[in-house]
Amino acid sequence: MKKSISGIRGIVGEDLKLDDVLRFCRNFAPVIKSKKCAIGNDTRPSNEMIREVAVAALLEQGIDVYNFGTVPTPVMFREARKCGAGLIITSSHNPLPWNGLKFIINGRGPNEKEFAHILKEKQTQQTKFGTEYAATSNYVDDATKIIGKMRHEPKILVDVGGGAASFVAPQLLRKLGCHVDVINQSISSRGPDPTADKLTKLVLNSKRYDIGFAFDLDGDRVVVVKDGKKQSPDTTLALGTIKALELGYKKFCLSMDTSIAVEKYIKDHGGRVVRSKVGEANVIDTMLKEKCQAGGEGSSGGFILPEFNMCRDGILTSGLIAAMTGKKIIDEMIKFVSNYHQLRTKIDVESDLHDKTLSKLVQKLKSESSEIITLDGVKIIIDDDTWALVRKSNTEDIIRISVESDNLQKAQQIQKQITTLVKQSHEQAR
Structure with missing residues (x-):
C-alpha cells in the first residue's frame, strides 16, 4: 500500500482492504470541520464497493455526505470547496486492480499533520449519524466562465480511456463551441495512464482533427496529441501556461523536474517562476505559501490553476488549450519544448x-x-x-x-x- 499526502493506494483485497477504508475514513471525519463531505469516484470495477464503505464510515461519524457518483477528480476538488471537504475513490493512473482514497480539505490536499491523523491506528468514536444526499456539479458552467466561449469551432478528438472524464470533458468542450468526437469509452480500451500508453487510436486519427486529448481514469491528467504525434507531459503544462499568461497571471510554481523550456517561456513573457518539490501536493503547498497564480508538474502533464482548482485539472486544461486552437502559438510551443x-x-x-x-x-x-x-x-x-x-x-x-x-x-x-x-x-x- 502506498501512503502519501497525495492519497492512499493499493491493490484491492491484497494490501487495500475494506477494514483499511473504514479506518482511514473514520479518522478523516474529525478533520472535517464543516461536517460536510463531497464524495465521488472514477470508473474502476471496485469503486462502488469502496465508495459505499467510505460513505458508511463518514455517516457513522456524523458527517453529511454529498454523493456525486462517478465524476473526475477535478470536479470533486471543485465541489469540495463548497462542502469544506471531499473524498475521491480513485487510484488515478494505476492499473485497474488498484484503488485508493484521495482526501480534500478546504479545496486542497491534506497537510502532513492532517494526513498523520488520517493514518493513525486508533479509531475515532461514533458521535451521531450524518445524512447522505445525491448531488450534481456545476463544474462545466464554472469552467466555461474561466475559459470563455470560442468564436471558432475547432474539431477535437477526445480519448476518455473509459474513465470519469467521459462524463464531463466532452460536455465542457462542446459548451465552449467545439465539435467533439469521443473514442475509447470502454474502461479496458487502453492503459489507465495516458502518459505511458502509446495512445495508438488517438494518434492514428488525430490528423483529421485540430487537436486530440487523452485522459487518465480520474481526469486529472491529460496528454495532448497533435498532427499524429503524442506530445510530452511537459508540453501539456507548457500549453496551459500560454493561456495563463494570456489571462494575466505572472507568478508560477513549477516542480523541480518540470522542463526548463516551460520556465524559459514564462520568464521570456514577463512571468516569474518558483520551484517546488516533485509531486502535486508539494506544488500546491508551495503555490499557497508563495501566492503563485498558476503552474504545475511537468512529469504528469499536470497544469494547476489554483483560482479554479487546487489540483491537477486535465479537463480545465483541455478547455484552455482548445480555446487556443488555430493559433500559431500552439505549434510554436510544441516545437520549443521538443528542442529539450x-x-x-x-x-x-x-x-x-x-x-x-x-x-x-x-x-x-x-x-x-x-x-x-x-x-x-x-x-x-x-x-x-x-x-x-x-x-x-x-x-x-x-x-x-x-x-x-x-x-x-x-x-x-x-x-x-x-x-x-x-x-x-x-x-x-x-
Whole structure:
C-alpha cells in the first residue's frame, strides 16, 4: 500500500482492504470541520464497493455526505470547496486492480499533520449519524466562465480511456463551441495512464482533427496529441501556461523536474517562476505559501490553476488549450519544448540507504558542478539548458534520475555519468 499526502493506494483485497477504508475514513471525519463531505469516484470495477464503505464510515461519524457518483477528480476538488471537504475513490493512473482514497480539505490536499491523523491506528468514536444526499456539479458552467466561449469551432478528438472524464470533458468542450468526437469509452480500451500508453487510436486519427486529448481514469491528467504525434507531459503544462499568461497571471510554481523550456517561456513573457518539490501536493503547498497564480508538474502533464482548482485539472486544461486552437502559438510551443530532451531512469537502492547515498553523491558533485540544489533530492545545474535531478522514491527501494538538455547526446552522456556516480555512492553507503 502506498501512503502519501497525495492519497492512499493499493491493490484491492491484497494490501487495500475494506477494514483499511473504514479506518482511514473514520479518522478523516474529525478533520472535517464543516461536517460536510463531497464524495465521488472514477470508473474502476471496485469503486462502488469502496465508495459505499467510505460513505458508511463518514455517516457513522456524523458527517453529511454529498454523493456525486462517478465524476473526475477535478470536479470533486471543485465541489469540495463548497462542502469544506471531499473524498475521491480513485487510484488515478494505476492499473485497474488498484484503488485508493484521495482526501480534500478546504479545496486542497491534506497537510502532513492532517494526513498523520488520517493514518493513525486508533479509531475515532461514533458521535451521531450524518445524512447522505445525491448531488450534481456545476463544474462545466464554472469552467466555461474561466475559459470563455470560442468564436471558432475547432474539431477535437477526445480519448476518455473509459474513465470519469467521459462524463464531463466532452460536455465542457462542446459548451465552449467545439465539435467533439469521443473514442475509447470502454474502461479496458487502453492503459489507465495516458502518459505511458502509446495512445495508438488517438494518434492514428488525430490528423483529421485540430487537436486530440487523452485522459487518465480520474481526469486529472491529460496528454495532448497533435498532427499524429503524442506530445510530452511537459508540453501539456507548457500549453496551459500560454493561456495563463494570456489571462494575466505572472507568478508560477513549477516542480523541480518540470522542463526548463516551460520556465524559459514564462520568464521570456514577463512571468516569474518558483520551484517546488516533485509531486502535486508539494506544488500546491508551495503555490499557497508563495501566492503563485498558476503552474504545475511537468512529469504528469499536470497544469494547476489554483483560482479554479487546487489540483491537477486535465479537463480545465483541455478547455484552455482548445480555446487556443488555430493559433500559431500552439505549434510554436510544441516545437520549443521538443528542442529539450528529458531522460529518466532508476536504480535499485534500499530505502534505509537513500539519504546516505544522496549525501555521498553531494560530496562527489561539489567539486564538479556550478550549482547544486537540495530542495528535493539533488538537482545539478550544469548550464542554462542542462540539468540533472536525483531523487529518492518515497514508496519504493529505488532512486530516480532525470536529465534534461537541449542536446540529446549531451543528455545521454550526463545520464551515464550521474548513474555511475549514484551507483558508487550507493556502494560507499553500504
